[in-house]
Amino acid sequence: MNQDLILVINPMAVYTRVAIYQNYNILFLKDIMYPDQDLGRFSHYLEQVNYRRDKILSELDANGICLECIKAIVSRGGLIKPVKSGIYEINDAIVHDLKSSEYGQDYVDLGGIVAKEISDLYPEMRAFILDPVVVDEFSDLARFSGHPDFDRKSVFHTLNQKAMAKRHAKALMRKYSEMKLIVVHLGSGISVSAHCNGCVIDSNQVLDGDGPFSPERTGSLPLGDMIRYCFRSGKSEEEILDMIQHKGGLFAYLGTYSALEVDSRVAQGDKEAEKVFEAMAYQVSKEIGAMYAVLNSEIDGIIITGGIANSHWFVNKITERVDNMGPVHVYPGVIELDSMAQVTLAALRGDEVILEYK
Template sequence: MIKFVLAINPGSTSTKVALYEDEILLHEKSLNHETNELEKYETIASQYDFRYSAVLDFLDEVDFDVTNLSAVVGRGGLLPPVKSGAYEVNEAMVDRLMNRPVVEHASNLGGIIAFKIASSIDKKAYIYDSVAVDELDDIARISGMASIERKSFSHCLNMRAVAHEVSEQLNKPYEESNFVVAHLGGGISVSAHKNGKMIDIVSDDEGPFSPERSGRVPCKDLVKACFEKGADKSDMMKKLRGKGGLISYLGTNDARQVEKMIREGDEKAGLVYEAMAYQISKGIGEMAVVLDGQIDGIILTGGMAYSDMLMKWIQKKVSFLSRVFILPGENEMASLAKGTLRVLNGQEKAREYKLG
């Protein structure tokens, strides 16, 4: 029996939607949201109606009857630590993502929007390979401050998908492979994969700065800035996530615009952009050490992996460690759909979320 799956992936500046007939992609679109439009909303949760309506408009645009859907899957958001694979979205998960997310992140809306659409047609909604997948080794949890434990938040879905893809290229099972994977998008994270598990990560708040996130900044100066006269928690958080990185230095989160500035002779843009590549390379080096240098491949993925300029800078720094694989873009939509199809076909069982 044919199965139709709608995949929804909210990102920092877009909501990606894709409609699948089994594993065949029927329609896909990135619903881009202007920064000035998103700035109207105080929180990610308050963007819910805006993004939900955009998804319904997409279904109208492609003239698809929503009642024909077999299931809806959303990008997993910032939940307490969960396992890899599928979870069925329930009221407890929706409540957590909407009202008490671990971190404010656009992906929190994926499961909520999926649940709303699926519930309206009496079907099930899922998340798959959530941002909150936690497979860290115990030693990786130690932060250096006893009251703070390192947590696993990363672009798990795309990272695991490309690791599986490269494993197939190498004719070696993912469960027997070691990879360093760098996801380069609006946020940047780097992960160490050992024998099928992500045993450590450099998350987007403790590593390279990105188009709109500040990444790891000097702790003492950050604390000082938080206590300066007039300092506001909300404003400080936006400087870390949303108005950091390239936006902070150059006023844009569009890497293509930055490259245009560089070609036109903007030396500051050149320095900042190369500094981002420099920091990404340092993050890859950190994860190479985690794997004791036993690496089957370094994988560069995400939207910025399309940038030849950025890729050349990074390859120059890290190619001595291992072979570099560049898989531009994101495999997230297909990964969401395929994971859901495995559940629908009985090949995989969805977990029940109980951590509300």
């Protein structure tokens, strides 16, 4: 482990996934968990930057990783202003916008900030983000909401969706830029997107209240009832957003964030879990139908990916509703780490254009 390494980080609410790559080979992989008592010291997730940075560096050092040998660090990109797809070198503008929370708040924002903090400690190390969640390729029609004061925004699982779609196209010996695909990411949030000739022209806004409910998010709520709730509940804006983003979905109905736990409860005959889990699959299916219409009912296939794709029961509930639209391809899990490492390596070699955020 002594030459030209790439450090990949992916921040989550209670852990950071860290990997070391050399060329295309993964040499080290670890989920660095953060105890509740540690996280409880921080009133806001952005206060965790130094804590997470130091934990990452300590873990790498303890496992014999040569920190001076790391040529680049790359992270998932967070909530900055809308950008085109690609790899961006982290600059002061990115860090400023991630810290300002002007474009939203999520734990993914920590990635770019922590990556820059680490790279600043080593003169030869460069810091990047790849395909932030705000990549915007929407068609003009997709931006209409129903009122001119509100535009629909592009916020979805850009990195894993595009990586999976490109891998799928390659497996078929076709070009992603010449295919029409519906890609479904099933994670703590659920995004369903229309990929048309290399661009994502429409998607549900996965962050705070659009599309299917998920393990932690409410998805779309009845708007009138929601407005009345906001005025009558006595809750603050922050509390309402926390409910929508982190305390909805499976957690609100069943008291757990784990879809695989719900899957197990269904297998054991829990009828309430079955009803809620099927309702989530029902809503995902409806969103697939919407994207099918966006693509003029002409698609090359439907890709289902993410952690919940490991549940055969859940995927079957979706497939039985949508398989008449086109072939359904299931790729459980995510390939975000591999994609970040591969594109970063290409960028360092000059084979991938490094974009500038302004």
